[in-house]
Amino acid sequence: MILNVAICDDDIESVTTMSNYLKNFEMNYDIDFNISMYTNGTELLSDYKSAGVFHVLFLDVEMPTMSGLEIAQAVRSLPDRNVKIVFFSNYPKYMQDSFNVRAFHYISKPLRYSNIEKIMKQLLSDLEASHVTKLLIKGDYSEELIAVQDIIAVNTIDARKRRLSILLTDRSISISGILNEWEEDLARHHFIYANRKTLININHIHYIAEDGLVMSNQLKIPMSRRNEKQIRDLFSKRVLTLFETR
Numbered sequence: 001m002i003l004n005v006a007i008c009d010d011d012i013e014s015v016t017t018m019s020n021y022l023k024n025f026e027m028n029y030d031i032d033f034n035i036s037m038y039t040n041g042t043e044l045l046s047d048y049k050s051a052g053v054f055h056v057l058f059l060d061v062e063m064p065t066m067s068g069l070e071i072a073q074a075v076r077s078l079p080d081r082n083v084k085i086v087f088f089s090n091y092p093k094y095m096q097d098s099f100n101v102r103a104f105h106y107i108s109k110p111l112r113y114s115n116i117e118k119i120m121k122q123l124l125s126d127l128e129a130s131h132v133t134k135l136l137i138k139g140d141y142s143e144e145l146i147a148v149q150d151i152i153a154v155n156t157i158d159a160r161k162r163r164l165s166i167l168l169t170d171r172s173i174s175i176s177g178i179l180n181e182w183e184e185d186l187a188r189h190h191f192i193y194a195n196r197k198t199l200i201n202i203n204h205i206h207y208i209a210e211d212g213l214v215m216s217n218q219l220k221i222p223m224s225r226r227n228e229k230q231i232r233d234l235f236s237k238r239v240l241t242l243f244e245t246r
Contacts, residue, residue: 003031003127004053008038008071009060009088014111015039018058018088021116028117031124041066041074051080056123061089072101081150081169084123100206102216135185137166139173146173148189152204152215154182156197169204169217190238192231195224202234 007018015037022033036054038044042065047053057075059068072085081102088107104126105119137146150169156179157163164182166173182199183191190202194213204216213221213231223231 002034003055004034004036005056005058006036006038006044006048006054007058008041008044008063008068009058010039010063010065011060012039014060014088014109017111018116021111021113022120024113025117025120029120029124031120041068041071044071045074048075048078048080051078051082053080054083055127056084056086058086058088061087069101072103076101079170082147084127086119086123100216102203137173137175139175148186149201149203151186151191152201152217152219153194153221154179154186154191154199159197167217167219190234192234193224193227194221194231195227198222202231202238205231205235205238208232208235 005022007015009015009018019035019037022035025031026033036044036047041063045066057072059071061068068087068089072087075083075085084104085101086105086107087103088109088111090109104123107115107119135146135148137144146166146168152167152169155165155167157165157174159178162176162178164175164177164179166175179197179199183193186199186201191199192202194200198221200213200215200221206214206216206218208214208223208231209220211220212223215221
């Protein structure tokens with residue numbers, strides 16, 4: 001497997017360290033990296049003309065001209081929904097904001113090879129799985145393959161008429177069916193009932209508010225008391241996976 005990787009940090013020593021860690025990882029695992037190094041976001045985005053240019057982005061959050069979060073927002077707006085984004089920072093306060101751009105991971109500085117190795121193993125496993133996690137969606141007028149990771153929620157519109165809405169990161173699709181038919185297929189992809197009418201993707205929860213779940217697109221979805229504990233536990237596990245403590 002060959003992956004195109006970009007590293008962006010205004011500190012050239014951090015860029016070099018990260019590049020060396022990836023080269024060490026290459027020597028120990030069956031993987032090759034094409035590594036591009038940048039010291040500011042403008043240079044990176046000038047090379048990022050369309051989706052698919054890079055498989056993985058390593059971005060420093062705090063940079064003077066353009067922050068890592070701003071770079072990630074620009075990339076997601078291309079749109080590039082599949083690139084894996086890993087942030088590194090001296091300050092954990094930015095972790096919550098990283099959910100808005102669907103960050104894969106968040107690493108505290110100083111960078112350590114052991115952390116990079118662990119994250120890269122998870123990332124490679126996720127990339128391999130993403131190649132097969134697509135569903136054939138039969139809409140009212142057409143059929144299309146949809147990546148499961150792009151589904152935010154599946155919602156019942158009209159149970160009597162068997163009408164569902166699939167909410168994606170960039171649009172909604174209206175289909176025929178019942179929610180129970182989707183539950184089994186989506187359960188292994190981190191979906192759970194938020195309430196009796198809605199299945200949600202745990203990976204798209206931005207945060208849990210007192211009156212419901214705020215998703216990555218800022219939509220608020222009611223959460224039933226029956227499922228609250230399980231949702232909170234799964235979300236907490238997701239946060240712990242995202243954030244590497246020092």
